[in-house]
Amino acid sequence: MKSKITLKExxxxxxxxxxxxxxxxxDSPEISPKTAERVKELAKLHNYRPNPVAVNLKRSKTGTIGVVIPNISNSFFARVLSGIEAQAQEKNQQVITYISNESIERxxxxxxxxxxxxxxxxLIAVSEETQKKQEYDHLFSLVDYDIPLVLYDRINIDIPADKVGVDDEKSFFDATNYFISRGVKNIGLASAIHHVGIGKLRIKGYEKALAGENEQHLACSxxxxxxRKKIKSLLTKDKVQALLCTDFESTILAxxxxxEENIQVPSQLKLIGYIGREVAEFLTPSLSYIEQHPVEVGSxxxxxxxxxxxxxYKPGQFKESIIATSLVHLESTKF
Structure with missing residues (x-):
């Protein structure tokens, strides 16, 4: 008997x-017929097949959906979950929620x-550690066992699955251009998520908007x-006039x-953060933010x-939906 083989092998x-x-x-249309034939021939040669127990179990419906959340400290994911729950209730489905705590092992x-x-x-938002290590075998196992998979929020990953995210790159492109159009030249960016997909896209949008005409001022760690040290340097040494923050941590630090440095917002510094309205509206001054519409993402x-x-949907053809963000102006971007 020919030995079994894994996807990785x-x-x-x-x-x-x-x-x-x-x-x-x-049978994804992204793969050429020649490559698909090579893969299928080798898979047949080595007696490759998905786990038969999992396949048999999948033949009957459970009425239950698994949702994986990377962390519970970010209210964005709580709001995504509310959108998921609302849709599930309409279909009389049960939702089981798991928390990865940004851990690849979990x-x-x-x-x-x-x-x-x-x-x-x-439904899964992939953990930061998984993205950093770029190890996705456990996600491919879901696809391998024919379990329908939708990636949400963190979708810049090459996996044959449906995806729902927001226009991360465009959001920072537009936010940067907002300042440029008002004559602001010294624009900085702070990020604690520069190493993962969504952070990279937001930084890319910032860099595209500057397009070599304005100097980049980045604080990433x-x-x-x-x-903290890098953001302080942007504010006190580089004296940026505006600062874009890609995530909750960098926003609150800024x-x-x-x-602490007695820099007046918005007269001396304009600020835009990637945080939710439930925090932005209660800061002093209130903070302009990029609304990601998490309920819509979950729904x-x-x-x-x-x-x-x-x-x-046809097998092998995957749906990708991008939700448009909105720049919400509060006190921190007043001119």
Missing amino acids: LAKLLNVSVSTVSKALH ERQICDMLTSGLVDGV TVPEEL TRIAY KAMEILNNRLEGN
């Missing part, structure tokens, strides 16, 4: 990515449980004390440092998953 033998193998086996444990036939489909992710479960 198939990819290594073919000298292609795991994503390419998975897409080929699921995320792997969760995916192992989800491949046992507990749920009909999975995953270490809080180091990030507002605190401005207060759309659940809608797409149910369409997949009901067979409304």
Whole structure:
């Protein structure tokens, strides 16, 4: 009998990515017929097939959806969950929520449980550690076992799955241009998530807007004390006139440092943060922010998953939905 083989081993033998193998086996139109044929021939040669227990369990519906949240300290994900729950209730579905705590090991444990036939489909925002290490085998296992998967929020990952996110790059492109159009030349950016997909896209939008005509002023670090020092340098040495913050941590640090250094917002410094209105409106001064419409993100992710479960999408063809963000002006961007 020919030995079994994993997706990762198939990819290594073919000298292609795991994503390419998975897409080929699921008849994705992204893969050329020649490559798909090579993958399928080798898979057949090595008796490759998904876990038969998981496949058998998936033949019956459970009425349950698995939702993986990376952390509970960010209110964005609580609001995403409310959108998911609302859609699930309309379909009389139950939602089981798991928290990865931004840990790849915990995320792997969760995916192992989800491949046992507990749920009909999975919605997941991939952990920061998973993105940093770029190790996605546990996510491919869900695809491999034919469990419908929707990535939400953190979607800049090459996995054959449906995706729902926001226009991260455009949001910072537009925010940077907002300052440029009002004559602000010294514009800075602070980030604690520069190493993951959404952070990279926001920084890319900032850099595109500057387009070499204005000097870049970046303060990026995953270490809080180091990030504090870098933001302080932007405000006191570079004397940026406006600062864009890509995430909650950098936003709160920037507002605190401005207060400590007696830098007046908005007369001396304009601020825009990637935080929710429930925090932005209660800061002093109130903080202009980029609204990501998390309830809509959750609702759309659940809608797409149910369409997949009901067979409304062709196998191998995946839906990607991008929700437009909004720049909400409060006191911190007044001119």
